[in-house]
Amino acid sequence: MRRFAASLTLAAAALVLAAFAQPQWRWDLPPGVAPPAVPADNPMSAAKVELGRRLFYDGDLSADGTVGCFNCHGQHRGFTESNAVHPGVKGAPGRRNAMMLGNVAYLSALTWADPTQRTLETQVLTPLMGEHPVEMGMKGQEAELVRRLSADACYRRQFAEAFPGEAGAIDPPHVAKAIAAFERTLVSFGSDYDKGVLSEAAKRGQGVFAKAGCATCHAGRLFTDADAADPLTAFHRIEPADAADPGLSEITGKAQDTGRFRTPSLRNVALSSPYLHDGSARTLADAIRRHEGASDIGDAQMADLTAFLGALTDQGFVTDPKLGLPKTRCGKPL
Ligand code: HEC
Numbered sequence: 001m002r003r004f005a006a007s008l009t010l011a012a013a014a015l016v017l018a019a020f021a022q023p024q025w026r027w028d029l030p031p032g033v034a035p036p037a038v039p040a041d042n043p044m045s046a047a048k049v050e051l052g053r054r055l056f057y058d059g060d061l062s063a064d065g066t067v068g069c070f071n072c073h074g075q076h077r078g079f080t081e082s083n084a085v086h087p088g089v090k091g092a093p094g095r096r097n098a099m100m101l102g103n104v105a106y107l108s109a110l111t112w113a114d115p116t117q118r119t120l121e122t123q124v125l126t127p128l129m130g131e132h133p134v135e136m137g138m139k140g141q142e143a144e145l146v147r148r149l150s151a152d153a154c155y156r157r158q159f160a161e162a163f164p165g166e167a168g169a170i171d172p173p174h175v176a177k178a179i180a181a182f183e184r185t186l187v188s189f190g191s192d193y194d195k196g197v198l199s200e201a202a203k204r205g206q207g208v209f210a211k212a213g214c215a216t217c218h219a220g221r222l223f224t225d226a227d228a229a230d231p232l233t234a235f236h237r238i239e240p241a242d243a244a245d246p247g248l249s250e251i252t253g254k255a256q257d258t259g260r261f262r263t264p265s266l267r268n269v270a271l272s273s274p275y276l277h278d279g280s281a282r283t284l285a286d287a288i289r290r291h292e293g294a295s296d297i298g299d300a301q302m303a304d305l306t307a308f309l310g311a312l313t314d315q316g317f318v319t320d321p322k323l324g325l326p327k328t329r330c331g332k333p334l
């Protein structure tokens, strides 16, 4: 009996130890904001997030070593970048404007116009392997990717720690899982708006935002409706469709979806010029006036509106060293 009790205690201790060995991720979130959902087959861990972060900042994930996720998703611009569209490897032409990654873990509809992109794990494979456009150009290069990563002793250790008990985890699906785990840490709820410190102009702008109905699409705390259970509700046509990009209809094949794009979040939007799916609007005022029905917003109201959008910038998020280029590798300074 005593031995049984002792083994129970041991079992309990082992459980506690296991819990410590695989700590759940703790998000630093303001009151009222729930952590994002995490898929059961890709639990969070500090080791996995650190691996994902290293992969996010590694150009070696591309065919010629020149294009990493961070080249198009730069932290200081809210994980976007300054070109209308950014070329992929070997100058392959880009197609659409890079998107802001803050709070992407909360979205059920990812990318500008593809409602089949529902999870971060699958989305990663698009820049990595996609051919329309070619971004990182690794289609057909899977073995080369495995070879490159496996050649690095620190990567071998990091994959083993991130995926304990999964021998041979260095492959594209696990690369995607680790990057997705890192992306789930990109939360941005620390703006002046969240802190409730708005300038007088920003307060007036908040009124314009409400009155003009902007929140029908740029809804709630995420400033997008892309978190709905039905992803198709997040695609809208804000201006007459142009021939250059069919938008949602490219995937659905339905004529009425031509020119519909997913509502982008407006968080950190002041940092992410140029705007719209093709980067064709240089300023916030340009982007706003492109919405049908917004052309009558006067200059004074527009200044207030852009002051309000400016209050959605989260300085902590775009300068947080934990989300930036890693400074150490397997404990050694770089
Ligand atoms: C060459 C530039 C480029 C590179 C490299 C790139 N992206 Fe992107 N990213 C984009 C563009 C452009 C879009 C929008 C694509 C579209 O809608 O057609 C996008 C969209 C996204 C989205 C969707 C965001 C949202 O709000 O729906 C995520 C997530 C993302 N990228 C993550 C990544 C990750 C992770 C990597 C590295 C594996 C990466 N990207 C590499 C340009 C790039």
Ligand code: HEC
Binding pocket: 209, 212, 213, 214, 215, 216, 217, 218, 235, 236, 237, 238, 261, 262, 263, 264, 265, 266, 269, 272, 274, 275, 276, 277, 278, 284, 287, 288, 291, 294, 305
């Ligand atoms: C019917 C839904 C809808 C409404 C209402 C709406 N938007 Fe948008 N907004 C969108 C969509 C969709 C896009 C992307 C369109 C594209 O890329 O072609 C967008 C793009 C933007 C952008 C550019 C963001 C970026 O990252 O490129 C800004 C800024 C913006 N909207 C602000 C506003 C403001 C301010 C209002 C109110 C005056 C408003 N929107 C009303 C759906 C809407």
